[in-house]
Structure formats: structure tokens, C-alpha cells
Amino acid sequence: xxxxxxxxxDQDVRGISPLRASWLRFSRNRLAVASxxxxxxxxxxxxxxxxxFPFTGNDADFANLSAPVNLASIHPFGTDxxxxxxxxxxxxxxxxxLLLGFFGAIVSVVVSVCYGAVAGYLxxxxxxxxxxxxxxxxSTPFMFLVILINLMLGRTNASLFLAVVIGLWLTPSIIxxxxxxxxxxxxxxxxxxxxxxxxxxxxxxxxxxxxxxxxIVYSSLLVLEAILxxxxxxxxxxxxxxxxxxxxxxxxxxAQQLESDPRLLILPGAFLALTLLSLNYITDGLRDAFDPNDx
Amino acid sequence: MNxxxxxxVNNLTVHFRLRRSLxxxxxxxxxxxxxVGFSLGTGESLGxxxxxxxxxxxxxxxxxxxxxxxxGEVIWxxxxxxxxxxxxxxxxxxxxxxxxxxPLASLDPKMTVERIIGLPLRTFFPGxxxxxxxxxxxxxxxxxxxxxxxxxxxxxxxxxxxxQRIGIARVLIMRPKLIVCDEPTxxxxxxxxxxxxxxxxxxxxxxxxxxxxxxxxxxxxxxxxDRVMVxxxxxxxxxxxxxxxxxxxxxxxxxxxxxxxxxVGNEARGHYxxxxxxxxxxxxxxPPPGCRFQGRCPRASEICRKEEPQLNGARESNxxxxxxxx
Amino acid sequence: MTDKCxxxxxxxxxxxxxxxxxxxxxxxxxxxxxxxxVRAGEIVGIVGESGSGKSQILLSIxxxxxxxxxxxxxxxxxxxxxxxxxxxxxxxLRGAAMSMVFQDPMTCLTPHLRIxxxxxxxxxxxxxxxxxxxxxxxxRMLELVQIPDARHRIQFYPHEFSGxxxxxxxxxxxxxxxxxxxxxxxPTTALDVTIQAQLxxxxxxxxxxxxxxxxxxxxxxxxxxxxxxxxxxxxGGAVMETGLAPDIISDPQHPYTRGLLxxxxxxxxxxxxxxxxxxxxxxxxxxxxxxxxxxRCTDKIxxxxxxxxxxxxxxxxxxxxHVAGRAEVVA
Numbered sequence: 001x002x003x004x005x006x007x008x009x010d011q012d013v014r015g016i017s018p019l020r021a022s023w024l025r026f027s028r029n030r031l032a033v034a035s036x037x038x039x040x041x042x043x044x045x046x047x048x049x050x051x052x053f054p055f056t057g058n059d060a061d062f063a064n065l066s067a068p069v070n071l072a073s074i075h076p077f078g079t080d081x082x083x084x085x086x087x088x089x090x091x092x093x094x095x096x097x098l099l100l101g102f103f104g105a106i107v108s109v110v111v112s113v114c115y116g117a118v119a120g121y122l123x124x125x126x127x128x129x130x131x132x133x134x135x136x137x138x139s140t141p142f143m144f145l146v147i148l149i150n151l152m153l154g155r156t157n158a159s160l161f162l163a164v165v166i167g168l169w170l171t172p173s174i175i176x177x178x179x180x181x182x183x184x185x186x187x188x189x190x191x192x193x194x195x196x197x198x199x200x201x202x203x204x205x206x207x208x209x210x211x212x213x214x215x216i217v218y219s220s221l222l223v224l225e226a227i228l229x230x231x232x233x234x235x236x237x238x239x240x241x242x243x244x245x246x247x248x249x250x251x252x253x254x255a256q257q258l259e260s261d262p263r264l265l266i267l268p269g270a271f272l273a274l275t276l277l278s279l280n281y282i283t284d285g286l287r288d289a290f291d292p293n294d295x
Numbered sequence: 296m297n298x299x300x301x302x303x304v305n306n307l308t309v310h311f312r313l314r315r316s317l318x319x320x321x322x323x324x325x326x327x328x329x330x331v332g333f334s335l336g337t338g339e340s341l342g343x344x345x346x347x348x349x350x351x352x353x354x355x356x357x358x359x360x361x362x363x364x365x366x367g368e369v370i371w372x373x374x375x376x377x378x379x380x381x382x383x384x385x386x387x388x389x390x391x392x393x394x395x396x397x398p399l400a401s402l403d404p405k406m407t408v409e410r411i412i413g414l415p416l417r418t419f420f421p422g423x424x425x426x427x428x429x430x431x432x433x434x435x436x437x438x439x440x441x442x443x444x445x446x447x448x449x450x451x452x453x454x455x456x457x458x459q460r461i462g463i464a465r466v467l468i469m470r471p472k473l474i475v476c477d478e479p480t481x482x483x484x485x486x487x488x489x490x491x492x493x494x495x496x497x498x499x500x501x502x503x504x505x506x507x508x509x510x511x512x513x514x515x516x517x518x519x520x521d522r523v524m525v526x527x528x529x530x531x532x533x534x535x536x537x538x539x540x541x542x543x544x545x546x547x548x549x550x551x552x553x554x555x556x557x558x559v560g561n562e563a564r565g566h567y568x569x570x571x572x573x574x575x576x577x578x579x580x581x582p583p584p585g586c587r588f589q590g591r592c593p594r595a596s597e598i599c600r601k602e603e604p605q606l607n608g609a610r611e612s613n614x615x616x617x618x619x620x621x
Numbered sequence: 622m623t624d625k626c627x628x629x630x631x632x633x634x635x636x637x638x639x640x641x642x643x644x645x646x647x648x649x650x651x652x653x654x655x656x657x658x659v660r661a662g663e664i665v666g667i668v669g670e671s672g673s674g675k676s677q678i679l680l681s682i683x684x685x686x687x688x689x690x691x692x693x694x695x696x697x698x699x700x701x702x703x704x705x706x707x708x709x710x711x712x713x714l715r716g717a718a719m720s721m722v723f724q725d726p727m728t729c730l731t732p733h734l735r736i737x738x739x740x741x742x743x744x745x746x747x748x749x750x751x752x753x754x755x756x757x758x759x760x761r762m763l764e765l766v767q768i769p770d771a772r773h774r775i776q777f778y779p780h781e782f783s784g785x786x787x788x789x790x791x792x793x794x795x796x797x798x799x800x801x802x803x804x805x806x807x808p809t810t811a812l813d814v815t816i817q818a819q820l821x822x823x824x825x826x827x828x829x830x831x832x833x834x835x836x837x838x839x840x841x842x843x844x845x846x847x848x849x850x851x852x853x854x855x856x857g858g859a860v861m862e863t864g865l866a867p868d869i870i871s872d873p874q875h876p877y878t879r880g881l882l883x884x885x886x887x888x889x890x891x892x893x894x895x896x897x898x899x900x901x902x903x904x905x906x907x908x909x910x911x912x913x914x915x916x917r918c919t920d921k922i923x924x925x926x927x928x929x930x931x932x933x934x935x936x937x938x939x940x941x942x943h944v945a946g947r948a949e950v951v952a
Contacts, residue, residue, distance in 0.1 A: 017405070017407075018404055018405060018449060018451065019405070187395040187397055187400040187401035188400065188401050188402055188403045188404075190356065190361060190393070190395065190401070191393065191395060191401045191462070191465070192414070194359050194391075194392060194393040195388070195392070195414065195415040195418060195465070195469075196385050196388040196415065196419055197414075197418050201418065205414070206403055209403075209405045209406075210403065210404065210405055346814070346816075347784075347813055454902055454903075455671075456902065457902075484670035484671055484840060484903075485670065485840065485842070485881055485884050485885055486670060486880065486881060486884050486898060486899040487670075487902070488884070489884035489885070489886075489896040489897065489898045489899075490898045492886065492896055493895045493896055493898060496893065496894075496895060511813065511814065513814075514885065514886045514887050515886050517886065517892055518886035518890060518892050518893070518896070519886075519892070537892060551815060552814060552815065554818075555814040555815045555817065555818035556814050556843070557814075557817065557818070557821070557841065557843025557844050557846065557847050558843055558846065558847065559842045559843050559846045559870060559882065559885060559887060
């Protein structure tokens with residue numbers, strides 16, 4: 001019945017694509033839209049605001065060692081014991097964390113969707129081989145992989161990035177594969193095969209676009225996970241190396257000086273928590289809007 | 296029919312192997328289609344009827360080479376598709392197309408109507424310009440009775456009947472010689488079903504297309520098809536001209552099927568009190584020896600339990616696979 | 622109307638309207654002022670295409686309308702008003718005084734419970750039977766619907782039955798408490814013709830043996846023609862034509878009923894000829910002015926677009942049309 005209604009009520013010539021309909025639904029979710037605003041603000045602060053300061057986060061201001069919070073001064077949230085501006089360092093750390101988070105997530109999603117779609121659509125021995133590989137990687141301890149990468153590539157940002165991607169792409173590839181398996185027996189895929197399309201064409205034109213719902217929801221979750229993974233690795237000292245900073249390293253430093261100067265922990269911690277919180281709400285909103293059960 | 300048949304199917308067999316578990320060696324064989332053979336001339340339409348699980352849908356897909364498990368010969372204009380190279384198979388695919396049962400499910404929900412209909416054309420003729428494809432799409436949409444204005448819409452915005460028209464347009468744009476129709480009207484309302492049947496009749500007439508019409512609805516098959524093939528558990532039990540099958544069915548199962556179909560009219564009332572078939576279609580998993588219909592057949596005798604009846608071509612009008620035909 | 626049972630109707634639906642969304646009479650109306658009765662032992666068929674609101678009528682009788690749906694009017698079961706009863710009261714009626722068989726039996730049987738458990742539960746709750754007594758009653762009922770080897774099969778899980786068997790199990794379950802009314806929503810649509818024939822016979826036997834009033838919703842005139850005593854033809858949420866089944870099917874008078882019957886390929890059509898079609902398609906909503914069938918009707922006159930025809934008596938039936946049967950009424 002609802003189909004007939006949309007067919008009648010919607011008299012305009014261009015149809016509303018399912019993707020656009022989902023975005024419309026998302027934009028009606030106030031909490032999610034507000035969270036998007038918060039995320040945009042955080043990104044803007046991390047990427048633009050450091051340019052307004054006359055010094056960088058690594059420049060020590062020996063005149064103001066361990067300066068207190070004074071919003072009117074040049075160091076609004078004070079400095080650490082080496083005279084580095086706390087606020088600026090947090091922003092610059094955020095830049096690193098967000099970059100890693102978003103790019104890590106995007107790369108993981110692309111890799112996992114392609115991998116999952118190929119395995120799920122082709123099925124049979126290829127599927128079995130590809131998915132057992134994923135199983136083996138999943139059952140290998142993550143820390144072991146990270147240390148291995150560190151040994152091979154050194155403690156560079158590239159190796160951290162690789163570690164994040166390797167840690168993240170496995171689960172979504174399983175999800176993408178199950179999506180592809182369920183698509184494989186849908187009639188429109190039969191129709192495409194009867195229409196003479198090759199497997200590669202079908203994967204690109206039918207399977208991947210129809211996995212996009214699940215992927216969009218999951219990728220926002222991946223950003224969150226990527227940021228957490230990076231922070232976790234940096235906290236352990238396997239991530240960003242000094243003098244560069246990320247929220248993870250800043251929190252690690254802050255934790256060591258918790259008793260003497262809690263600001264060092266609170267400021268990056270608050271940024272990280274706020275980011276994760278708004279990402280959570282965005283994920284929730286996306287999931288509601290792109291509910292895969294609702295075609 | 297004049298000239299060589301368009302399509303000849305010999306001994307087509309589809310056996311699915313179900314593995315009970317990963318470690319268990321013994322596997323179960325489902326004989327979905329078992330030794331089916333027939334031929335189809337240009338412009339002819341053959342109805343395939345039977346109950347669910349009789350293998351009629353699998354048969355349609357196997358003819359189009361969509362079932363990797365299929366064995367036997369499918370000969371298209373003298374060429375065996377089983378041994379054809381993938382490139383020549385691709386060219387033949389242009390000429391044999393398929394319409395599906397669930398009109399909405401057979402359309403990619405993420406594509407506009409224009410893209411869905413134009414996709415086969417763009418697949419086979421990547422060189423065609425956008426405008427060329429667009430012109431042909433609009434042309435074929437008009438032919439199946441879809442207004443041009445809906446070209447930019449998505450499948451979920453259409454009713455079932457319109458979705459089926461989109462499915463037919465997508466097939467028609469290739470000007471195929473054969474269309475395999477897998478229950479194309481069973482998901483539609485009566486008034487819409489009539490529209491789709493009329494459309495298929497019209498297209499047959501205009502383009503001399505052959506139809507392989509798979510359906511459980513005998514009335515629709517009778518209306519649309521020249522010949523009828525009755526399947527039971529993957530086997531052809533009777534095949535013949537429409538008039539022969541409907542007027543003088545010879546296989547007990549065909550009779551039962553015709554009897555069981557609900558009828559409209561005064562004579563219908565109370566007709567269910569006639570002898571109706573007991574039991575259910577058996578399972579195509581490890582079928583019994585002998586005739587597959589023996590368990591439900593009123594005429595079954597000793598020989599039916601031992602020997603499998605072969606399709607008997609004694610009469611031209613309808614061949615039957617039965618030890619005790621009517 | 623000729624009655625084969627003179628007593629009061631078991632189920633009486635009067636002026637039933639159903640709305641979705643909105644408040645009061647706002648929102649989308651899917652059923653408009655539908656009235657009919659079902660007597661003991663009688664089988665009444667509601668025939669209509671998708672979007673005619675036929676399933677919504679059954680759901681509203683059961684008190685099972687989905688969220689956002691509201692029903693107005695009157696539904697009387699054995700003389701008692703049941704429309705708008707609180708859910709707790711309805712729970713006592715559902716399964717006991719009235720029960721329902723759905724189109725897809727698999728979705729109505731809990732997959733992880735044995736049939737025995739699902740069948741006895743009703744008896745234990747509504748009738749206060751012991752487990753043992755309930756089990757033997759359930760086995761008897763399965764034997765009645767011709768499940769072979771019922772004593773053994775009652776311990777099966779739903780997936781171990783075939784589609785036709787499952788529908789029998791559903792019918793058996795719904796009959797356990799000997800309901801006064803059995804509602805069936807397209808009970809045979811998902812089944813093969815040979816199985817369908819068996820099930821139709823079962824329904825006829827139930828009505829004859831237990832005097833159960835059966836209300837069956839279907840789109841298939843064949844089913845109606847074979848099974849029903851009376852039919853209600855529904856279009857756009859309103860009754861178009863209602864009366865004895867043989868009368869209407871042999872001599873349809875409403876343009877919609879005529880069109881539907883003519884659109885069915887059948888024995889009276891020459892194979893290969895173009896079928897009659899009803900132009901256009903069904904429009905949602907049942908609260909437009911005028912006749913709901915007006916846009917697609919070939920016999921329409923100007924008044925059809927402005928004034929809703931009321932159901933009136935004419936040649937052995939009731940018909941809602943400005944055009945059809947007028948001459949007879951005058952004569």
C-alpha cells in the first residue's frame with residue numbers, strides 16, 4: 001500500500017533515490033545533526049585555530065613554565081612544565097588523531113567492502129580461502145601484529161596507519177561479505193547475469209552500491225574505532241612518536257603527571273570524549289536513517 | 296514449426312549436492328531437474344506447469360546457463376551452450392532474456408528506471424552514446440506502456456504491475472528471440488495480471504518472440520501458450536499441445552492438477568468434493584525408484600514402483616510418461 | 622436475503638471505517654463504512670485486490686491493527702461489541718471465541734517451539750485444561766485436519782512440516798477452542814493448487830461440522846466461487862457489491878466485479894486473444910468524494926465523480942453503483 005501512496009503522492013519527475021531519502025531522514029534527527037555540528041567545530045578548531053597562534057605546540061615559552069589557566073593571556077589554558085601551550089598542543093594532537101581516524105576508516109572501509117563483495121559474490125573456494133585468511137588474521141593477537149609492523153617499518157606514522165587499518169578492516173569485511181552473499185541470490189542479480197554482465201561488472205554496479213547502507217553506518221563507527229585504536233597505541237608508546245603528539249600521547253603524558261597537574265589529562269581527555277560522544281550519536285542517527293531492513 | 300527449432304533441450308539435469316556438515320563425507324543429492332528434454336520453435340510459446348519444488352524455476356535458469364550445476368545439452372540455433380566459449384555465450388545471452396516473479400526484487404533498488412532499462416544495452420554495446428541509449432530506453436518504455444516522465448524514478452516508487460513493465464522493458468530493449476518468464480504474473484492483482492498478459496501477447500505477435508512461460512496458474516498458461524509441459528519432481532510427465540493437454544490429459548497427475556485448480560462459475564460450487572489428491576508432493580531429495588508420482592497416484596500398480604516410465608511419443612499431440620495413461 | 626440459518630449473526634460488522642495516521646477523521650482512510658454479517662456455519666468471502674483494505678478489516682476485527690491504525694464503527698461478536706475493547710479483554714476472546722489463519726503459516730508459528738507446546742498453550746490458558754488433556758485434544762484436532770501420524774508429528778518443530786501441512790497445523794491450532802468465528806487472510810495463496818483444493822475442502826467441512834462462521838479474505842475468485850456462500854466485493858475500502866456467491870459470479874452487475882471477472886483468463890475466453898482490462902490502477906485512500914471506482918469505470922456518469930453511491934438492494938444482492946441495476950429498481 002505504501003508503494004502505491006508514494007507512487008501517487010510523488011508526482012515530480014525525478015524520483016527520490018533511496019540514498020537521498022536516507023539523508024533526508026538523517027537530517028530530521030536533531031541530536032545527530034547537532035553532533036555533526038560539534039564534530040565540524042572540533043575539526044575546525046583542530047585544523048584552523050593553530051594557524052592563529054604565533055608559535056607551535058612544540059615551542060617552549062620559558063617565561064611561562066607551568067602557567068595556570070588564564071583565558072585572557074596568550075596561553076588560555078596555561079602551559080606544561082616545559083612551557084608548551086597546552087591548548088595548542090591538544091589541538092595539534094587532535095589534528096593528528098582526526099586525520100588518522102578519518103583516513104584509517106576510509107581506507108579500511110574501501111578495502112573491506114571490495115574484499116567482502118568479491119568473496120561473497122564469487123562464493124565457493126575463493127570465498128572460503130579469502131574468509132579463512134580473515135579468520136586467521138582475526139585470531140592473531142592485534143598487539144603481535146602491531147609489534148611486527150613496528151619491527152618491519154620502524155616506529156613511523158606510516159606503520160601506525162597500517163596498524164590501524166589492519167586492526168579495523170577485518171570485521172567490516174565479514175559484514176560486507178554477508179551482505180554480498182544475501183545479494184547474490186536476489187532476483188535482480190539473476191537479471192543482471194541473464195543480461196550478460198560479467199562478475200566484475202555486477203560487483204561494481206550492483207553489489208557494492210547495494211552494500212552502501214551497511215557500509216555508511218559502519219564506516220562512521222570505524223572513525224570512532226580508528227581514533228580509539230590510535231589513542232590506545234599511542235598511549236602504549238607504539239603510536240605517534242615525540243615530539244609529535246596526538247590525543248593518545250597527550251593523555252599518556254597527562255596520566256603520568258595526574259597528581260601534579262591534572263590539566264594535562266583533562267584537556268585532551270575532554271576533547272577525545274566529546275569527539276567520541278558526538279561520533280556515537282552520528283552513528284546512531286545514520287543507523288536509524290539507513291536501516292538495512294528498510295528498503 | 297518450420298525450419299530448425301530455436302531451442303532444443305536434451306536430457307537437462309540439475310542435481311544440487313547438499314553437504315550435511317563440513318566434516319561429513321556423505322552428501323545428499325537434490326534432483327531438482329532430472330533429464331528434461333523438449334524443443335521450442337521460433338514464435339512458439341511453451342508453458343511449463345507444476346507445483347512448487349517441481350523444478351520449473353530451476354529449469355528456466357538452467358536454460359539461461361545461470362545454474363552452474365546443470366548437465367545436459369541446451370542447443371541454441373544449433374550451438375550447444377554448455378560447450379560455447381564465454382564470449383559466444385555472451386552474444387547468445389542477448390537473444391535469450393528472462394522476466395522474474397517478484398517484479399520489485401528483480402530491479403536494483405539503487406538505480407533509476409532509465410538506468411535499469413538501459414543497462415543491458417550499455418553492457419553489450421559500450422560504444423553507444425548516452426543520447427542513443429536514452430532514446431532507445433524511452434522508445435521501449437512507450438512500448439510497454441510506461442510514461443516517459445517516470446524515467447528518473449526508483450523501483451520502490453512503482454506498483455507491482457508497473458515494476459513488471461519495467462522488467463519487460465529491460466528485456467525487450469535487446470529484442471530477444473526467447474523470453475523465459477518465471478511466474479511473471481503470480482505476484483500481481485487480477486486486473487494487472489490481465490494487462491501484463493495482454494502486453495506479452497502483443498509483443499509475441501509484433502516480434503515473433505518465443506516464450507518459455509513458467510507458471511502454476513493453468514488458466515494463464517492456457518491463455519498464453521501453444522504447448523504445455525507438465526513437470527513433477529523434476530521430470531516431464533506430459534508434454535503436448537494446449538488443446539490436447541487441457542481437453543484430454545493423459546497423465547493422472549495432469550488430470551489432478553487440472554481438477555484441483557479452483558474454477559469460477561456456477562458449476563464450480565462444491566466441486567472440491569470430487570476426488571482430490573491426497574498427500575503432498577514428495578521430496579526431490581533421494582526420490583523413490585520407479586515412477587515419482589506413485590505415492591499419490593490413484594492408478595499406481597506394481598510396475599510403477601519398480602520401473603521408471605519413459606516419455607512415450609506414440610501420439611503426436613501429447614506425449615506422456617506413465618505406465619497406465621488415460 | 623435467503624438465510625440458511627435463521628438465528629442471529631455470529632459476527633456483525635456495521636459501518637466500519639479504518640484510518641491510518643492523523644487524528645480523528647484526518648489521516649488516510651483505508652476502509653469506508655463497510656457492513657456485513659456472518660452467520661453460524663456460513664462462509665463469507667471478502668474479495669478485493671491489494672489496497673482494497675480487505676486485510677485491514679480482518680485485523681481490526683481481531684483488534685490487531687498495526688500502530689497508527691484506528692477503527693470506527695461497530696463489530697459485534699455473538700451480540701457483544703468488541704471494537705475498542707481493551708487488549709486484556711481481547712486476549713480472552715482471541716483464540717477462544719475468534720481466531721485467525723494467516724497467509725504465511727511459517728511466520729505465525731514460533732520456530733523454536735514444538736507444535737505440541739504451541740497448540741496446548743491455548744487450551745491450558747483459555748480452557749484451564751491439564752497438559753495431558755490438552756495434548757490429546759491437540760492430537761485429535763490434528764487428526765481432524767488430516768495430518769497423518771498426528772500422535773508422532775505433534776512433537777515436530779514447524780520447519781519439519783511442508784507448507785500445506787503447516788497451514789493445516791495453523792487451522793488446527795485456531796480451531797482448538799472451537800471458536801465461533803474463524804478469520805482467514807488469504808489462507809491458500811502461498812500453497813499449490815492440489816494442496817489448496819485439500820484446504821478448501823477442510824474449510825467447508827469445518828463450517829458444516831462445527832457450525833463455525835468463516836470469514837475468508839482473498840483475491841481469487843476461484844476460491845470464492847468454490848467455497849463461499851456469500852461474497853463481499855471490496856474496492857478502495859468500500860463495498861461495491863455483496864450477495865450470494867453464485868448470483869454475483871454468474872451475473873456480476875457492478876462494473877468493477879464485471880471487469881474483474883472478465884479480466885481472468887478462463888474457460889470462456891479464446892486462448893491468445895487480448896483479455897479485458899480495467900484501465901488505470903488502484904488509488905490509495907477511501908475518503909475521496911464520489912465512487913471510489915469512478916476513475917477506472919467505463920460506465921461512469923457525471924454524478925459518479927461527486928456523489929458516493931450507497932449500497933442498495935437490487936436483483937438478489939446489494940450494490941453500490943449509480944448506474945448498474947438502476948433500471949430494475951425503477952421497474
